[in-house]
Amino acid sequence: MKTILALIIGALLYLGYDSAMTYTNSNQFCFGCHVGMDTIVEEYQSSVHYHNTKGVIAATCSDCHVPRETIPKLTLKIAATADIVHKLMGTITLENFESEHRERLFNKVTHEFKENDSKQCRYCHDVERMDMENQSRSAQRRHQTMAEKGQTCIDCHDGIAHELPQ
Ligand code: HEC
Ligand code: HEC
Ligand code: HEC
Ligand code: HEC
Structure with missing residues (x-):
């Protein structure tokens, strides 16, 4: 553990804080370990946040999994x-x-997403700004009542980027 901490602190000093944070938030970094270890990357690559009609990377791994605030991010x-x-x-x-x-x-x-009320989803998706009139009737109804029913995004959108366990 001490060696690893020393390595990380060393990398931080060498690369500088900003580039170390940027690098360890990149898809390339996450892919480095997850490809070949599990099927998570391939599932993400066929999901809407990576593969869509617009051809944009709508969300990277860290957009959904790494908090943006400094202390939670470092922790x-x-x-x-x-x-x-x-x-x-x-x-x-x-x-x-x-x-x-x-x-x-x-x-x-x-469990983490339920505890933090799907915080990372809300960095990009703001319920207040949704044009609900142009959403499907079922989406509209559910988004309007989710707050009062104490529901959070992944109660309905679980498996948005990965397969669910069998
Ligand atoms: C050094 C290799 C390595 C890198 C780089 C890596 N992961 Fe992982 N990741 C793992 C391993 C190994 C596990 C399984 C841990 C376990 O069994 O508890 C894991 C588990 C996870 C989990 C499951 C929940 C958890 O907290 O353990 C998530 C989410 C995750 N990784 C996301 C990411 C993201 C996002 C990135 C890029 C920012 C990333 N990983 C980069 C090796 C890596
Ligand atoms: C970094 C920004 C970002 C984050 C974080 C993010 N999204 Fe998205 N999401 C987008 C964008 C952009 C699109 C539109 C993609 C497209 O269809 O072109 C989208 C599309 C969607 C859609 C529509 C899917 C479809 O089939 O049309 C759902 C549902 C969704 N996101 C849910 C979530 C949930 C749940 C989370 C959290 C687990 C999340 N998003 C996190 C940016 C984000
Ligand atoms: C109670 C269930 C429920 C909850 C909670 C919920 N949604 Fe949805 N959402 C839906 C349904 C149903 C649809 C329509 C799916 C379809 O038409 O395929 C939808 C559609 C969407 C879409 C696509 C809208 C469009 O018209 O393109 C986005 C984006 C989305 N949800 C994001 C979110 C986010 C972000 C949250 C949390 C802030 C959330 N949803 C919470 C049920 C829910
Ligand atoms: C749009 C948001 C989003 C993106 C992008 C995303 N994830 Fe996830 N991830 C989730 C959510 C939500 C869960 C909780 C389980 C579920 O509903 O699928 C999850 C679960 C996981 C798990 C736990 C195992 C499992 O199958 O549930 C791992 C590991 C993981 N993600 C790693 C990654 C890695 C690595 C990337 C990039 C290759 C990535 N995620 C991209 C939202 C995302």
Whole structure:
């Protein structure tokens, strides 16, 4: 752990804080470990936030998974250094991801989104600014009543970027 922290602090000093933050928020960085370990990247690449009629990357991995505020962002990045160890140990593989790991990780991330009221979704999607009249009737009705019913985005839009556990 000490060595890893030293490496990270070293990288921060070497690259500078801003470029270290930018690099560790890039899709390229996330793909580096997740490709070949699980099927998450491929699922994201066929989802609407990556593949759409406009041809824009609507959201990167970190747009949805990394908070933008400085302290929560740094806390997450430090906690995520444990994943380097997991990766090196090779615990998760394409063979066992679905059967042994996905459900646990799915539950963890789902819990976080429910606890923070889908905060990362709301960086981009502002319910107040939705043109509800031009949404489908069912979308309109659900978006209008979600607050009073205590619902959050991923109660209905779970699996928006990944397959759900079997
Ligand atoms: C050094 C390799 C590595 C990199 C780089 C990496 N991950 Fe991971 N990630 C892992 C491993 C390994 C796990 C599984 C951890 C476990 O089993 O608890 C994981 C798990 C996750 C989880 C599941 C929930 C959790 O908190 O453990 C999410 C979400 C995630 N990664 C997102 C990302 C994003 C977003 C990026 C890029 C900003 C990224 N990862 C970069 C190795 C990596
Ligand atoms: C970085 C900005 C960003 C973030 C973060 C983001 N989205 Fe999106 N989302 C978009 C954009 C842009 C589109 C439009 C993509 C298109 O169709 O061209 C979109 C499209 C959608 C759609 C429409 C899908 C369809 O089939 O038309 C849904 C539903 C959605 N997002 C839900 C979510 C949820 C839930 C989250 C959080 C887990 C989230 N988004 C996070 C930018 C974002
Ligand atoms: C109670 C269920 C429910 C909740 C909660 C909910 N949605 Fe939706 N949403 C829907 C339904 C149903 C649709 C229509 C889906 C369709 O037509 O395929 C929809 C459609 C959308 C669309 C596409 C709109 C369009 O017309 O292109 C976006 C974007 C979206 N939701 C984002 C969000 C975000 C962000 C949140 C959280 C702030 C959220 N939704 C919360 C049920 C919900
Ligand atoms: C549009 C937002 C969005 C994007 C983009 C996104 N994720 Fe997720 N991710 C979620 C949500 C929401 C969950 C919670 C489970 C669910 O509903 O699918 C999740 C769950 C996960 C999990 C837990 C395992 C599972 O299957 O649920 C991992 C690991 C993960 N994401 C990593 C990534 C990585 C790596 C990328 C980029 C390749 C990425 N995510 C892109 C929203 C997103």
